[in-house]
Amino acid sequence: MAKQLEDSFQRKFYYLRLSVTDVCNFKCTYCLPDGYQPADQKKPSFLTLDEIHRVTAAFADCGTTKVRITGGEPSLRRDFTDIIRTVASQPGITKVATTTNGYRMAKHVHEWRQAGLTHINVSVDSLDPKMFYQITGENMFHQVMEGIDAAFDAGFEQVKINTVLLKDLNSQELPKFLEWIKTRPIQLRFIELMQTGEMDSLFSKHHVSGVSIRNHLIANGWLLKVKDNNDGPAQVFYHPDYLGEIGLIMPYEKNFCESCNRLRVSAKGKLHLCLFGEDGVELRDLLADDSQQSQLIERIQASLQTKAVSHFLDEGKTGMTPNLASIGG
Template identity: 35%
Template sequence: MTDLLTDTFGRRHTYLRISLTERCNLRCRYCMPAGGVPLRPREEILTFEEIERLARLFVRAGVEKIRLTGGEPLVRTGMEALVEALGALPGLRTLALTTNGLLLPKKLPRLHAAGVNLLNISLDTLRPERFDHITRRQGLALVLHAIDLAIAYGYDPVKVNCVVMRGFNDDELADFVALTETKPIEVRFIEYMPFAGNGWQDARFMPYRDMLARLGERFPVLERLDDGPNATAKTYRVPGFRGRIGFITSMSEHFCDGCNRLRLTADGNLKVCLFGRAEVSLRDALRAGATDDELGAIIRAAVRRKKAAHAGMHTLAKAENRPMILIGG
């Protein structure tokens, strides 16, 4: 299984993102249609036992980091028990969670004890009325409380994911950076990406170079930091600030050549590229009685079909793909 996760371009995949559910307690405009999305029947979603078996297989093959996503992963009943099982996997170095934060205060004590050692909390605005508009729900105060609680539990940094849209929330960039002055936060500004049903418009797209220019009006000096070979973010710090900022430049300056990520959807499909249509069902193979070696062969074949890079923003805007909510953030 030594070459199970290496593609034909020499990229070794050590990072697996697992979606626990297609359900979410928010309705963010850039993520899903206003009416939500058709949800699969419960029996089509991976069980915790199936997730644990696949995770164990991936870790044995070389995955060192697992991130739990959704939908909103915290809405899945009993997910804490799964986290405890994953946290005990030998060889797993990082167990991460991406959440909108609404349910985090109630669940964080057990998640922290189970081994979740990296937190990303999604937040696209610091203004209550705008939060209500973007998410079609209320709850900004709860999210801000979740961030402070994560800091109190020792997460450093707490990563705050902010999808930036021109004319929508780009006037808050400097306000987000100001959060990093005294708090151990890494604000990650994410370029708006086209997905089915999210109303993507070219006019709303704001490349990171434009974000940098906007920030330069208030913070004329931004210190560039070193990023790892598989980093998705270009990171900076305002000199003297405790935290930092990052830019996820998936559209304007992709980082496909260093991609080490695979995705497992809630219904058990393996996606080797966030933006690719190609998927293969590990769930069906599992339920047909596949051995670990047979599952490994399916995974190896999928990884070796991974392309060098995604097709580009304007092509992706016209291509068919799942809505982001059904892929896993």
């Protein structure tokens, strides 16, 4: 096995977020309010199945144990089930996750499970169908809810729900969300709205801190869980009276980056050391065949030594990321 991925600040990296497309069929106000707009008019050239195999093999050889398949909307790929199977076949990868808007789950989540998917996150920004439509631009609330039920039927012990906190839109729904997870094994993760290059005005209008939710949880007997090595950035709280859990992702907290354990590869084969702030390192020229594996690993490890100590969001910097779909959120 190659040397464990570690940066110059002694942070170790066990978790790869692998984007397989930047196309999405939703029009969420905080990400793609005008819908997906290709960067150029040529047909996008996303990573092939063979390239996905090679890049995940390289990360697995360096100690990565968890891969999250992201987008855009990853299930828009016709070969999405094959992608899951390819990632799950890598020795050392123990968690294969995806983040989806849920619109194809009811029909396909059983086959994803059989292909090797172990964890699933679904974006649900409101439990009010009208507000769901207002935020996502799509009238698919009931289809997504059916998909979540199908995930439990398929054998997932827990489903994670991602909810982007939006002041004056869904920020008043905490009681409804808490009621929803009381008898369901759902980890509901509230994510603070993050400022990207294309949404300055929306950020200033709708950003709200997760601190008030955390204070409410602690005051009402919720307790903080201990993290595993390959867990994501959420602070997860549990309560003896609830089957579900609450996660808070608060990237504007000062020490958010201290526990960073994840790297990103975009759908076009660039390594991103952070969701914010840099252009990406080209990997695709080393994904053509298996003979370049050692060079690929060397490039990843060398690039990691340039990773900054923080994303500096708490200092008001937004970086170069145009929207969250562009490199997999």
